[in-house]
Amino acid sequence: MRKMIEDHLSRIVEYQFPPKRIISICPGITDTLYSLQLENEVVGRTKYCIFPKDKVSNASVVGGTKQINLQVIRELKPDLIIAEKEENTKEIVEELEREFPVFVAEIQSIKDAYRMIRDIGEVTNREELARTLIERIKYQFQEIPSVCGKRVAYVIWRKPYMVVGNDTYIHSVLEKLGFINPFATKSDRYPIVTIKDFQDADLDFVFLATEPFPYSDKYKQEFMKFIPNVVPIIVEGEMFWYGPRMLEASKYFSTFLNKMVNGVYN
Numbered sequence: 537m538r539k540m541i542e543d544h545l546s547r548i549v550e551y552q553f554p555p556k557r558i559i560s561i562c563p564g565i566t567d568t569l570y571s572l573q574l575e576n577e578v579v580g581r582t583k584y585c586i587f588p589k590d591k592v593s594n595a596s597v598v599g600g601t602k603q604i605n606l607q608v609i610r611e612l613k614p615d616l617i618i619a620e621k622e623e624n625t626k627e628i629v630e631e632l633e634r635e636f637p638v639f640v641a642e643i644q645s646i647k648d649a650y651r652m653i654r655d656i657g658e659v660t661n662r663e664e665l666a667r668t669l670i671e672r673i674k675y676q677f678q679e680i681p682s683v684c685g686k687r688v689a690y691v692i693w694r695k696p697y698m699v700v701g702n703d704t705y706i707h708s709v710l711e712k713l714g715f716i717n718p719f720a721t722k723s724d725r726y727p728i729v730t731i732k733d734f735q736d737a738d739l740d741f742v743f744l745a746t747e748p749f750p751y752s753d754k755y756k757q758e759f760m761k762f763i764p765n766v767v768p769i770i771v772e773g774e775m776f777w778y779g780p781r782m783l784e785a786s787k788y789f790s791t792f793l794n795k796m797v798n799g800v801y802n
Contacts, residue, residue: 551637554661555616562620645708649778676786682714747773
């Protein structure tokens with residue numbers, strides 16, 4: 537049957553319900569679909585959709601999050617495409633919606649992540665599984681200790697340096713963990729910052745994420761040269777993804793923060 541639903545951008549989406557051929561162009565959403573036991577329905581994904589590792593290879597690659605292969609998508613004949621406002625461009629969504637139903641999610645916080653899981657469950661006829669997943673994540677997130685008042689910059693890019701600002705899922709997680717993000721006052725959600733910005737931020741830690749830029753131990757010295765009193769820590773970027781990664785992330789954060797309390801970094 538045909539169904540109409542409102543997505544996170546207040547767009548009305550009409551599609552075949554329940555959808556049998558789904559394409560996801562957002563990694564966290566792809567992961568969520570598999571966690572809702574939709575492995576037979578997911579026919580397409582981006583090259584960045586790498587979870588769950590044991591199943592995702594069964595879905596065809598339709599491009600990246602910022603550039604898609606429309607011909608491959610046409611050949612897959614999807615009855616629903618799921619996108620995310622930040623991960624995917626407005627131009628991609630507009631191009632796709634000319635031919636296919638496109639549901640657009642928007643995730644800027646932990647609360648939004650729960651909403652996304654709930655709504656994906658509704659859209660795909662997996663409401664009960666979605667509720668169970670949300671309850672599991674909420675329970676495990678309650679068990680995470682908090683590091684109160686420590687100032688941290690979460691760095692996602694190099695040349696130029698880019699950090700996480702306000703109104704982002706990662707910032708929401710940092711707040712949940714008890715950190716203060718001094719760059720949350722910037723107008724951009726992912727501001728470009730200078731060496732002087734780092735020096736003026738009165739940081740305790742600088743988190744160097746393993747993705748999208750692949751920071752590793754060899755980059756620590758680079759930061760220690762201009763902020764010598766700030767501890768550089770490599771963090772697993774995938775642990776800051778929304779969706780079922782949040783279950784694994786809760787354990788990662790608990791171990792990570794307990795080490796920090798005891799002065800063990802990486």
